[in-house]
Amino acid sequence: MRRKATRDPVRERERRLWAAYGITGEEYRRMGAAQRWRCLVCGERAPKGVRLVVDHDHVTGYVRGLLHSECNAALGLLGDDPAVLERAGRYLSRAVDLRSQVH
Template sequence: MKRARHLKLRYGITIEQYEQMLASQRGGCAICGSFPGGKRLAVDHCHVTGRVRALLCPQCNRSIGYYEFIRERAESYMRRYGKGNPLLQYDSGAQQ
């Protein structure tokens, strides 16, 4: 009952909807596919709209939350440095 109340108040979903999502994900995390061994998968949701996205293992849930926090800066970084620092010269035979 406590879990049902939490899901409804926090995410606007029922236990049945959670179970349906879990079954559609074959019991695993929507990102890495792992099964968290005795722990429930977290309800991932958009912090702007509140819309529920999927169920995630604890590691992926933390990672996606952190990524959302730094996304614009991370994407800018990858555009600038994704192929290596433009100030450095790379030997054509060297691994990059």
């Protein structure tokens, strides 16, 4: 009986990158290095042991960059719509302004 080969986690990750986004592991690493391994939304580094996720346009498949999974999820929840994101930013700014007036 043949033993099932143990999967190489690096090769498996690279296979998933190619299947999902059409990029190689090398392209992922180049993108990360170009961003200084910082999320393009919040500007923070990923915590040790946590990878940045690939953000892409769901219509065109275009890879936009690497983000924290939470930042990527936030974009998706707001429909990847810049106008909605701008309104959300204005809403938060007003809330901060109002809070500072109360105290």
